[in-house]
Each structure stands twice: as structure tokens, then as C-alpha cells.
Amino acid sequence: MTQQIASNDEAVARLGLMDSPPEERFDRITRLARERFQVDFAVMNVVNSETVFTKSQPSTSNFRHTPIEDSFCGEAVKQPAVLEVPDGRADPRFADRAIVAEHGIRFYAGYPIHTEAGETVGTLCLLDSSPRELTESDREAFEQLGLWAQAEMRMDDPADDPDAAAPGDPAANERDPAAATARADQLAGGEVRLASLAIPYGRVSGDRSSWQQVGDRIIVTLADVMGKGELAGGFAEELIAALQDRAHLEPVEAMLSVEEFARHEPRYRETFATLFHAVIDPRSGRVAYVDAGHGLTLLLRPDGSTERLSSRNLPLGLRPADAAWEAGETTVASGDLIVSVSDGALDAYDCTLESLRLIGEDLRRAREAEAFFDQLAIRVSEHVIDDDVTAVVVSVR
Template sequence: MEHSEAERVGALHALGVLDTPREERYDRVVRLAQQIFGVGAAAVNLVDADRQWTKAEVGLPGLVNTPRRDSFCARTVEHPGALVVPDAAADDRFRANPFVRGDPPVRFYAGHPLRAPGGERIGSLCLTDPVPRELTAREQAILAELAGLVEHELAAQHEIDHAGQVQRMLMPRTAPSVPGWDLAARWAPARELGGDFYDWWVQDGRLQLHVADVMGKGLPAALLAASVRAVLHGSARYNDQRAAVDRAGAALESILEDTGTFVTAFAARVDLGTGVLDYVDAGHGLAVVCDPTGAHRRLCSSGLPLGALPGSTWEPRTERLAPGETLLVISDGLLDYFPDVPAALARAGRAVADSAGCEELVERVLRFALERGLDDDVTVLALRRAG
């Protein structure tokens, strides 16, 4: 099935790969192509509406953007099969091309179309050499197989990006309206997907809060996080804090054991009238209550992380948020920037003192991490009682 130029360009843009940094998974393919065919250069080129953008190359240092009118690969995407040009200097289509007249010149070119998941031809895996040559049918088949590797990576990235969008949609979009209270949270995964999450809702005059961190990063952690979030949410709807976490832990025990992972979790239920906080800290250990000066007290642990030891139960704890105090819960991704936990919590306390509201506070904490680069997922949740 042929696609229009608008569909082709739209499919390229939907992949979200244009103008992204180099990646080893693509660099590996072009290095392999250069070695297999013994050519001067190989590249993964994507053809936009008015330019060719190079995602990966070997033997073409500095090649990033090329006007589409000068692109060999722009010709490749016009046809379903490979484009082989044995001698560009003898080919009327290319003899005036600046690459053919360059130093070193491009005399030989072979490109195999790269297709988006929908079949649109969006670019080419190409070979070039300064010496004219032919490409046998067997060599063309090998080039097609290498192009298939690139297509697989492009499709996988597209699926991961889509999964990331779904995961972001599962996070609460807005804080519930709770008069007399200020609530905000932010989440940033180290990769496209993450194992952290937060959750909140109001039920029977109480605010339920969850912050959890699945061991690991990326897609495996994200898949587990979705299950953990659903189980915790459902359990907390119909049980007190002790029973909610105990039952969630029991329900998740087999899957966490089978995957060899665990989950740290902070689950709290806040009485919006009195400020009484009933909570369970399952190995999380990174929740503090701060006064307006930044002085803080760290909340006690209730036991091990979910999945750490079969048959575990968790002891509920009680705290009270006085007027003006802030509950701040972070994930352990923020610990990477400090020598120890007390130093991280002290810095968090200063952020509380320096922030006029919870929205400013969580933005301040997250920006601190983003500016230093994320090695792990980072989540921050803040709840402040007016006073």
C-alpha cells in the first residue's frame, strides 16, 4: 500500500526520533554494515519534509542535516525496494550532486528503505564508497536484513514512547480539592518508563496518599508498578491502613517473588479535619514532617518493603500535621545526590522553608534532580496544612 507524502512525514514525526542524541543500538548497525560490505561509510538517514537527518553514521563525521534536494536517501524512499547506484558520477540523476563532487566523492551508493510501523517509508540504511562497485543480490538481501534491525529498534522505541504516555496518563492529573490543605506531586522517570508512582483521592472526609518505588528501572519496573498501583488502590478503598497494606502485600507476594523484586511504599490516610495521619511505611523511609522553618521529623518505618519477605505484615503508625506543617515524601532517586539520607532530608527541609506552597516545593525538588541528571526515577509528594 502506497502512502502519501503527508502520511509519510507524519509517520516519521510520530516516532519522535528526529533530532535525538546518538544511540549505540543504531551505531552498532552502521558499524556492522560498514564492516560487512567493506565500504567507506554507512548511515541511518531519515527523510523529513525538507531535509535528511542522520541518526547514525560511520565514515561520515559531522553529517547531521542535509537539504533534501541533495539526499540520495530521498530517492530511496520513493520506491519499495533498494536503490543501488553503482557509479553516481555516471548517473544522470546524481552526477551534479554536491556529494558526488565532494572530496572524497560519493561514487557508489546503496540504500534500503526503512519503514515505520505503519509501513511508511521514512528513511534509509545506506552505504557509500568513493569507488564505483556493484551490489550482488545476496548482498542486497543482507542489507535488507540489517535495515530490518533498524526498523525493529524504531518500532520498539515507538511502543515504549506510547507506553510512557499511558503511564503518565495513569498518574493523577490534578490534586483533589481539599479546603485548608495544599497538595502537589511530581514524578520523573530516569528512562522513558519508570517504577515510581504516586496516587491520591478523598474518601469519607479523609485523604488517601500513596508513594511507591518498584526496584529497578524501565519497562519491567513500569509493568510491575502498574500492578502494584492497582492492588494498593483497590485494597485501600475498602480497608483500614493496616489491612489495606497487609492484603496488598499478600496479593502481590507471588508476582514479586517470581520476578525477584520488591517495592517500597508509603501509604497514608489523613483526617482533613484533625490533621491526624495514619500511615504505613513499608521499607520506604523517606517521609518527613517539616515545620515552616524547615525543621523536620522523620516518620518511622512499619516494616520491610513489599515482597522482601513472604508472610510479612506491617505495623500502622500515627502522626499529626499541625497547622503550617508539611508532609514531604520523596523516592530514593533523590538520595543519589547526597552523601547520606540525613543530608538529603535536611536539604528537603530547607526546600520546604523556601517554598511558598506545595506546587513550588515539588517543582523546586524535581528541578534540583533534573539539573543534575537522573540516574534513578524521582518522585516527590507534598501536603501542607494551612495555618
């Protein structure tokens, strides 16, 4: 088995994630995992034959490199499915390992992350200082989070994208300026203004945004489908259309209906989407929304305060059968701004959740969506970003 792990060193090197800085696209997975399972640590690791590098972790921890022989992950990467250790102190395989004997970790669950070719390159892990066991529903939810983590890590694998430029190649960030699109509309009697920017990475974008007015209600959606190319783009387009067709429903009801549609569509069983879907009533100021693993939406108040519109929902397509959709609600008034972006926009800053705060500050300074979009487009041109970049701004007059 050691030879099998060693053979994956090339795959780990190919991903380019070893010793790389934190990224929000991974951190939101571990953040949701920690909240969902109420454990001390939820981490995402890159694993080669010698070391476990912690790519994502809580801000309160400082894992970096762990020798593979001192970790649980050295065993997890040998497994075809989740490795669960209810009590490491009572398990002879781990009782003497540093993670247990020195750091006091008792419970561990690890999901092995594989490339499309089957190479094991990482783990998503839960760790706690108290013994415990996963229930059947816990295990299902953890496996869904593991699939999300695996999909994100595969996005870095050039072996899955034969047309991708190598890192450092100037062509890696070449985009067709004509492909970038911007749109703005004044709705609800001039009380609400909406604007969007879309800068696709390739010919077909997996990001989509839309809005429409139905009576006095305004429906706004931003969806980011995992993957690139025709499948992701087609799913994104159909997803947006399906939500538009359900504009008369409250956001959670719309999501349940679209989820039922996607669940029975064979083409979509191997993909999923993060999204923000909101219904705004300009007369009352009520904003009802559902966030599906997106977490990249801010409400900016004129007094300088900021509210992040997020939830603990998993992406559409990954929700366990026994998990309910969590609804969100807030209110807006004159002078408020809502900005929602795809995670590609974060790469134009530092890739972490701090980028979202900086995006909010840039929008405040720009005052108008168009000026903000100009600045964001410049940032995109100055950074190597191998993802679609989409942003939607709602201005309440």
C-alpha cells in the same frame, strides 16, 4: 577459589562502587539490619580479590579498607549462602584474624552479594562483640535484607542495562523534559492540597504516586519498585491501583491484602517495592500510615520542627512470614507540610539521609510545592542521576 574471587575484580570495577561515598539507599538497609538484630555493627561491603571496602556502616564506626585475609568476608564470598560464625575466637579459621584478635569481633553473619551473572561482588554483614547464633526466623529475615542489598547493588551494574550510558557520558543524565509530570489538587473542602512531581529516568518509571479522597479521608501513596523498565513500571502501576481499591481499609490492613495478592502473582516473585501509604483525616488531623522500607517522608511543622515518618518494616515482597507490619500514626494541623520522595531525589543532593533534611529545608523556603518542584527539577538536570525522581507534597491549610 582464589582464582574465582580474582575473576570478580572486573565485575567490582564495573559497578563503580569501590571507594564511593555513602548513599542512603544502602544505609537504610544496614540501619534496619542493626536495629532488627541488635548487633554492634551492620555493614555492607564491596569485595574484590584484595580488599573489603565498607560502603555502608553505622555513623559510630569508621571501617574503610580491610585486607581480605584479615576479614570474615574473604570466606563469605566463597559461600553460596549465608556464612554464620557464632564465635570467631572459637573458630580456627578466624581466631587469628585481625577482625577477631585485634578488634574483638566474636559473632559474624555474612550474605554474599552476586551480580545477575553470578559474580560475587560484596557482602551484607552483621558483627557483634558477643557470641550468638541466628534463629531460623533471624536467618530468614537476614536473607531478605540480603536480597534487598543485592538488588540495590545490581542497580549499578551496566551489564544489566545495555541501554545505559557510561559514567561520565553526558548522555547519562539526558531526560525528555516532556516526560516530567506535575499535578496538584485541592481536597477535603480546601483543607488539604496535594501536589506531585515525577521525572522518569527512562521511558517507563518504577516510581508511582497517587492520592484520592474517599468520604472525608484522603489516601496518599508513593511506591518505588526495585528495577527499571516494563516489569518495574507494570508492578508499580498495579500496586498503586491495588492500594486505591483498598482505600476503605487502614494502611496496615491494605498492605496485608496487597501483599497476599502479590505473593500469589508469579510475575512479582523476583521484585519488591518500598513505599509510603497514608490515610489522612483532615477533620481530626489524624495521619495513619505504613512505611515499607521507604523512610523518606518528613512532616514539617510551622514552628520549624521536623518529624521523620519511618518504621522498621522491610519492603513489600521481603517481609518474613513471622514479622508483623509496624503501623505509624501522627497528627497534622494548619500550616503543616508532608513531603515524601523516592531515593532518586536524594541523588540531586549528596545521596545520604542528610539530603532528606535539605529537601525539607528547600520546601520550607519555597513555601509552595510548585516552586519547590521547579528547584528540584533544576537540581536533577544538574546531576547525573540514573534513577526515577518522584516527590509528593501534602499541605494542610
